[in-house]
Amino acid sequence: xxxxxxxxxxxxxxxxxxxxxxxxxxxxxxxxxxxxxxxxxxxxxxxxxxxxxxxxxxxxxxxxxxxxxxxxxxxxxxxxxxxxxxxxxxxxxxxxxxxxxxxxxxxxxxxxxxxxxxxxxxxxxxxxxxxxxxxxxxxxxxxxxxxxxxxxxxxxxxxxxxxxxxxxxxxxxxxxxxxxxxxxxxxxxxxxxxxxxxxxxxxxxxxxxxxxxxxxxxxxxxxxxxxxxxxxxxxxxxxxxxxxxxxxxxxxxxxxxxxxxxxxxxxxxxxxxxxxxxxxxxxxxxxxxxxxxxxxxxxxxxxxxxxxxxxxxxxxxxxxxxxxxxxxxxxxxxxxxxxxxxxxxxxxxxxxxxxxxxxxxxxxxxxxxxxxxxx
Amino acid sequence: xxxxxxxxxxxxxxxxxxxxxxxxxxxxxxxxxxxxxxxxxxxxxxxxxxxxxxxxxxxxxxxxxxxxxxxxxxxxxxxxxxxxxxxxxxxxxxxxxxxxxxxxxxxxxxxxxxxxxxxxxxxxxxxxxxxxxxxxxxxxxxxxxxxxxxxxxxxxxxxxxxxxxxxxxxxxxxxxxxxxxxxxxxxxxxxxxxxxxxxxxxxxxxxxxxxxxxxxxxxxxxxxxxxxxxxxxxxxxxxxxxxxxxxxxxxxxxxxxxxxxxxxxxxxxxxxxxxxxxxxxxxxxxxxxxxxxxxxxxxxxxxxxxxxxxxxxxxxxxxxxxxxxxxxxxxxxxxxxxxxxxxxxxxxxxxxxxxxxxxxxxxxxxxxxxxxxxx
Numbered sequence: 001x002x003x004x005x006x007x008x009x010x011x012x013x014x015x016x017x018x019x020x021x022x023x024x025x026x027x028x029x030x031x032x033x034x035x036x037x038x039x040x041x042x043x044x045x046x047x048x049x050x051x052x053x054x055x056x057x058x059x060x061x062x063x064x065x066x067x068x069x070x071x072x073x074x075x076x077x078x079x080x081x082x083x084x085x086x087x088x089x090x091x092x093x094x095x096x097x098x099x100x101x102x103x104x105x106x107x108x109x110x111x112x113x114x115x116x117x118x119x120x121x122x123x124x125x126x127x128x129x130x131x132x133x134x135x136x137x138x139x140x141x142x143x144x145x146x147x148x149x150x151x152x153x154x155x156x157x158x159x160x161x162x163x164x165x166x167x168x169x170x171x172x173x174x175x176x177x178x179x180x181x182x183x184x185x186x187x188x189x190x191x192x193x194x195x196x197x198x199x200x201x202x203x204x205x206x207x208x209x210x211x212x213x214x215x216x217x218x219x220x221x222x223x224x225x226x227x228x229x230x231x232x233x234x235x236x237x238x239x240x241x242x243x244x245x246x247x248x249x250x251x252x253x254x255x256x257x258x259x260x261x262x263x264x265x266x267x268x269x270x271x272x273x274x275x276x277x278x279x280x281x282x283x284x285x286x287x288x289x290x291x292x293x294x295x296x297x298x299x300x301x302x303x304x305x306x307x308x309x310x311x312x313x314x315x316x317x318x319x320x321x322x323x324x325x326x327x328x329x330x331x332x333x334x335x336x337x338x339x340x341x342x343x344x345x346x347x348x349x350x351x352x353x354x355x356x357x358x359x360x361x362x363x364x365x366x367x368x369x370x371x372x373x374x375x
Numbered sequence: 376x377x378x379x380x381x382x383x384x385x386x387x388x389x390x391x392x393x394x395x396x397x398x399x400x401x402x403x404x405x406x407x408x409x410x411x412x413x414x415x416x417x418x419x420x421x422x423x424x425x426x427x428x429x430x431x432x433x434x435x436x437x438x439x440x441x442x443x444x445x446x447x448x449x450x451x452x453x454x455x456x457x458x459x460x461x462x463x464x465x466x467x468x469x470x471x472x473x474x475x476x477x478x479x480x481x482x483x484x485x486x487x488x489x490x491x492x493x494x495x496x497x498x499x500x501x502x503x504x505x506x507x508x509x510x511x512x513x514x515x516x517x518x519x520x521x522x523x524x525x526x527x528x529x530x531x532x533x534x535x536x537x538x539x540x541x542x543x544x545x546x547x548x549x550x551x552x553x554x555x556x557x558x559x560x561x562x563x564x565x566x567x568x569x570x571x572x573x574x575x576x577x578x579x580x581x582x583x584x585x586x587x588x589x590x591x592x593x594x595x596x597x598x599x600x601x602x603x604x605x606x607x608x609x610x611x612x613x614x615x616x617x618x619x620x621x622x623x624x625x626x627x628x629x630x631x632x633x634x635x636x637x638x639x640x641x642x643x644x645x646x647x648x649x650x651x652x653x654x655x656x657x658x659x660x661x662x663x664x665x666x667x668x669x670x671x672x673x674x675x676x677x678x679x680x681x682x683x684x685x686x687x688x689x690x691x692x693x694x695x696x697x698x699x700x701x702x703x704x705x706x707x708x709x710x711x712x713x714x715x716x717x718x719x720x721x722x723x724x725x726x727x728x729x730x731x732x733x734x735x736x737x738x739x740x741x742x743x744x745x746x747x748x749x750x
Contacts, residue, residue, distance in 0.1 A: 328411035
């Protein structure tokens with residue numbers, strides 16, 4: 001279901017077929033945590049050219065509940081979005097948000113951060129929930145150990161993740177429907193920042209056989225150079241003809257560096273969360289719209305951008321909306337930041353097609369500084 | 376600049392020309408308090424067919440400041456809205472929001488509710504601020520006495536309002552530009568719930584001569600029947616060939632009753648504020664989307680509505696967004712409630728054209744209940 005159409009060094013351009021249409025890669029997936037990309041409607045997502053969004057299993061299983069969503073006909077129908085959706089397994093947020101976690105071989109028991117009610121998330125249950133949601137791409141349940149940890153802890157964790165992945169695949173194959181383009185399931189490579197453990201995790205995960213492979217456990221505080229090394233190591237251990245997804249990454253520069261190392265798919269809350277906090281991405285780096293210097297700035301957020309926000313509104317107006325606490329500011333800022341990300345991905349794909357990715361990468365580094373970026 | 380095209384009993388249909396285009400009346404003006412209709416973009420306003428919006432002088436003079444907006448080319452340019460804007464005089468919010476008010480013949484001194492800084496709002500300054508904002512329709516500064524008050528207090532207040540109105544008109548005529556369709560200025564009739572004082576205030580205000588007349592000081596807690604009586608009394612004292620604006624009103628039923636008494640223009644925060652609080656207007660009355668009964672309701676907010684929200688999303692989804700605190704819910708609810716208001720106004724205008732307003736009014740009363748409406 002994945003076709004590579006161009007390569008340029010390690011960078012790849014391709015097309016991933018899903019039950020809800022094709023995705024051009026490298027792709028950025030806006031995060032629709034609780035069934036909505038915060039501050040936007042699905043019309044906005046269409047207008048800025050989002051081709052796939054991400055939903056968070058942890059949030060949706062708690063509220064409104066995956067059974068309720070299944071009774072509504074699945075997540076696409078429920079949220080009014082007819083393009084592809086990838087859902088995570090819930091694992092990452094169980095480990096970062098839930099209360100009183102108890103992890104054992106079977107799975108993870110936890111209490112909801114919303115009302116304290118008890119839940120059990122097993123590999124099988126993670127598959128079932130994502131089947132209820134009707135995700136086009138489902139992720140296996142993995143353990144996300146806190147970093148830094150010793151090699152022993154990380155190795156034990158990736159072995160547990162491997163056993164869970166095997167159980168997820170068994171459950172997935174049991175449920176797999178007869179659709180011509182059925183749900184796809186991606187495995188997740190863990191291993192912390194230990195290159196040998198990344199290799200081991202990749203080999204174990206690939207041995208199970210998935211439609212795609214994710215790289216988990218990165219962008220959790222390690223230096224960028226370390227992350228890039230781990231990404232290089234991991235992609236070199238993954239099948240060339242299948243999609244690779246770097247989970248939760250990242251800044252525009254991180255995405256470009258990961259594309260340079262053979263990654264195809266990305267998600268991150270940075271463009272949406274930072275938008276609501278008044279940080280706007282521009283071709284020359286990030287700006288904080290609340291700064292007084294923008295109070296009388298009649299220029300657009302990014303002079304190089306043609307999005308709705310930049311075509312119609314000034315920095316002065318965006319600053320005013322931010323200072324006044326107007327929700328409209330959150331919407332306009334989010335539209336711009338996501339447009340910036342999606343435009344960057346379009347430029348990446350185009351550069352790869354023309355064999356000019358390295359040139360694009362150098363140019364981007366020269367003009368985009370990470371000075372003000374809150375990642 | 377105002378042309379009556381149809382009358383049906385006391386109800387009127389007309390067209391008001393402004394510097395930014397024509398408005399069909401009766402019209403509802405969504406409230407864009409601080410330079411944005413909360414949770415919407417101007418694209419949304421275009422899509423739902425808003426023909427004029429309201430801006431609040433009090434909020435804008437404090438933040439970002441009317442001088443700053445004037446330097447940006449005026450409010451239309453600043454907020455990216457090319458259709459008409461009406462601004463209030465700031466008076467109402469000085470009386471309801473500002474701190475340490477001191478009122479005297481000259482005007483009103485107050486301190487900003489934002490940072491305590493001192494301001495002086497005089498009739499002349501209210502005119503100047505609205506000129507800075509570049510409003511198509513500007514309002515005179517009026518005093519808004521607390522209700523209930525004695526007839527003596529109300530009479531003294533309407534006399535002050537009259538003297539202020541005269542000063543506003545002098546200042547307005549001084550500044551009036553050479554535009555073929557320049558800014559218009561509306562006087563405001565006060566007088567509380569005393570019918571004779573309403574008559575006196577109307578006569579005094581009309582004696583000055585404005586492009587239109589507003590009815591102020593209603594919908595502040597008095598019974599609906601009292602408000603309707605005051606509206607009838609006031610419109611009967613106003614020139615037939617000029618627009619009449621009932622400030623801050625109201626519920627859909629109040630609007631229909633006021634149209635039946637000859638009012639042409641309305642504004643109210645109800646549809647937008649209630650939307651953010653989860654109250655949705657439907658042809659059969661208001662519903663509170665947070666109620667558990669909507670958790671699995673796959674129908675649209677209002678089966679009789681064709682707005683973006685009702686065409687694409689279920690009550691179950693809107694309830695989920697509300698419960699999850701997603702801003703997208705505020706946007707979708709606001710789009711629906713304003714569409715409901717604007718559609719109701721379109722139906723009112725059509726009914727008047729066909730001489731069927733009374734039929735429409737009766738039908739609306741029969742199907743729309745005020746049961747759950749938070750006004």
